Amino acid sequence: MKAVLLPGINESLQVVDHPEPRPDEGFALVRIRAAALNHRDVYIAQGQYAGISTPVIPGSDGAGEWDGRRVLIDPSLNWGSDPRAQGAQYRILGMPDNGTFAQWVSVPVENIHDCPAHLSFEQAAALPLAGVTAWRALFTRCNLQKGEKVFITGIGGGVALFAMQFALAAGAEVYVSSGSAEKIAKATALGATAGVNYREENWDKTLRSMAGGFDVVIDSAGGDGFAKLPALCNSGARIGIYGGTMGKVNGLSPQILFWKQISIHGSTMGNAADFAAMLQFVNQHRIIPVIDRVFEMEAVNDAYARMHHSEQFGKIVLRIS
């Protein structure tokens, strides 16, 4: 079969002829028609995780055909029995297991779901990893309620955009931040009330004067900016954090946290229940993932470069022909 191979850390990806996977008991072969990139794929290629094994076919997100049905794949493998957190055997599809950047992938049958009827393969492939991450952070962890006010940092990334779309569909009012005025404009076109540019010195004061206070914040940056979030929150607020691109958090005030009864929820990926609930919500609200660009499989290195430079607004998709 045709597959994208990561030969080793910091090497270019190659489109190769690769043996088809042979599914174990309880697994099935899905014929992938579209796949999507995640930051995880880029981090793996750059060797930014411990325990990376190569060569590997990357890719956590995929949609395609199985058993005569249009399907998409839940990339969470072996979550374990505790809904609070994934167990020690947890893995994400696409390293160490071969992933979705190939014509065929072997996945557990229970991870195969019907593709929402209103989505193309390209749109459906954009959903799984980022969608379930946004869902868990927003609803399972931060318990977002209709009518609440939400602040989503770093709009443009896949998780942030799904968080925005889900929050809007749930009846929340959404504000965003970005380092790009263009991305803020695109977000408001999609339904966000307003946005602030975090490169401006007093972005937090600007935001407070626009929005008042927030009930839920979804952040993937951490760093020194994170310490400004509790002051922007209403009492009883929840802050979900699913990434840390700006590094360690400094200057966080305990007094603001405890006096306002704020909760900070670390969140990553989601379990089978999160995935099923997310998929039902996407069907119910006919949510269409925002796609930045679709690349042919052969242009996978260009796709990675675009993700690496954080130029995208929405998901970067690979067409697997």
Next chain:
Amino acid sequence: MKAVLLPGINESLQVVDHPEPRPDEGFALVRIRAAALNHRDVYIAQGQYAGISTPVIPGSDGAGEWDGRRVLIDPSLNWGSDPRAQGAQYRILGMPDNGTFAQWVSVPVENIHDCPAHLSFEQAAALPLAGVTAWRALFTRCNLQKGEKVFITGIGGGVALFAMQFALAAGAEVYVSSGSAEKIAKATALGATAGVNYREENWDKTLRSMAGGFDVVIDSAGGDGFAKLPALCNSGARIGIYGGTMGKVNGLSPQILFWKQISIHGSTMGNAADFAAMLQFVNQHRIIPVIDRVFEMEAVNDAYARMHHSEQFGKIVLRIS
């Protein structure tokens, strides 16, 4: 009536003859027999809060007599309708309202509860503020479960000790920290499995090798030490923070928070439901508050000095004769 008066910020407390309070509609006069100190009282005397009004009779904790019954007082006034957080009208008894360091205090009738039969007035007076703070942090916010492993920092303070006693009674395994070997020894005598001295450089490594990982951490320090807590946690752990004596938190890793799905819950005081649940638990498990020392009302300045220097192990009580 005889009352302790704080004439102004940074002034000595005085025992004075003060007019008896005149209860408004829905309020009642309680004849106080014992009261207890909290850090809040010392912070008020030192002017460490905004909006302090003096002269005032301090004191949030009191037990005594009302309507022929032995009673104790819930010090939370006007929590409001949201169980998640106190509203803008919330006040704690004892500034701006005159408090419990007097023979008589006027409080809402709904804040008056039966004193547990197994407790003396001195023991009961030790319970309200610290007890409800520990209860909310441990159960309402951090959802402690039987069999879980708990780490409580700064053992010796009232809230920390109640958290320890409640956690033990709930069937948890408790570890503690302190800057004093004597306090650690006292805590283990009361049922803690072990403790570490946070003045020792590798206290966190020592703790990890003793205890493995924690499901719940209760902290009142914040500061740089707080950043070490997530690494000591199991996946799905909850960290409750109800104080910030060591100041702002620096060096907190987003990656550990999200990968382990850790929640940090700011928590302060408690609402009427928290108080009632706490009181029922104290009755059910016949919990006896740890009293450091009982002072006569006339020695109130000595009592404040002992609290200020953090010498105590357990609650500092005033006898109101």
